[in-house]
Amino acid sequence: MSQAQAAKPEAAPAEEKQTNCPACSKPIKRLKKYYRNGKNYCSKKCWLKSAKGGQENKEAK
Numbered sequence: 001m002s003q004a005q006a007a008k009p010e011a012a013p014a015e016e017k018q019t020n021c022p023a024c025s026k027p028i029k030r031l032k033k034y035y036r037n038g039k040n041y042c043s044k045k046c047w048l049k050s051a052k053g054g055q056e057n058k059e060a061k
């Protein structure tokens, strides 16, 4: 039973509204919001971090 709960989390607040930075998982403040490539980051630094980390697997350069 506990496995079903882990696989299907009923309480998923950050599904539609993205309020957390995908890079550092911190809540993004409106004033510091940095929108890039359809995602919100808390700062440009985090965007660069996410962009680099996300493409590391795809682009092997």
Ligand SMILES: [Zn+2]
Residues within 6 Å of the ligand: 021, 022, 023, 024, 025, 026, 041, 042, 043, 046
């Ligand atoms: Zn961040």
